[in-house]
Amino acid sequence: MNINDILKKEQSDKIEQSTDPPPYVAWIVIRSSVLNDRIIFLYRKEDLVEARAAHPDLAIYFWQEIEEILDKDIESIIEAHKWKREFKGWILPTPPRAEKEEANNG
Secondary structure, three states: EEEHHHHHHHHHOOOOOOOOOOOOOOOEEEEEEEHHHHHHEEEOOOHHHHHHOOOOOEEEEHHHHHHHHHOEHHHHHHHHHHHHHHHOOOOOOOOOOHHHHHHHHH
């Protein structure tokens, strides 16, 4: 089961995937049964300080981070979430294959 299956299971089929928030929503707190944790799904960087102040113990995810882990296996997602929560870090985009090979050879 990958993150797409998880999202389908946990989302209503009426929710549309969008990176644009409704005008009145800065973030959403989601309870994930897979992560056994609550997470914040943040729409705009401008709201980061306020979201972190309101929920200091929760990991914060931007849509770009969710897109980055969509094809990962559950164990990898859970491990990344533990690190993200512990260190308040971010999941960075994977560089294209050519850039990876150049970095390894250079």
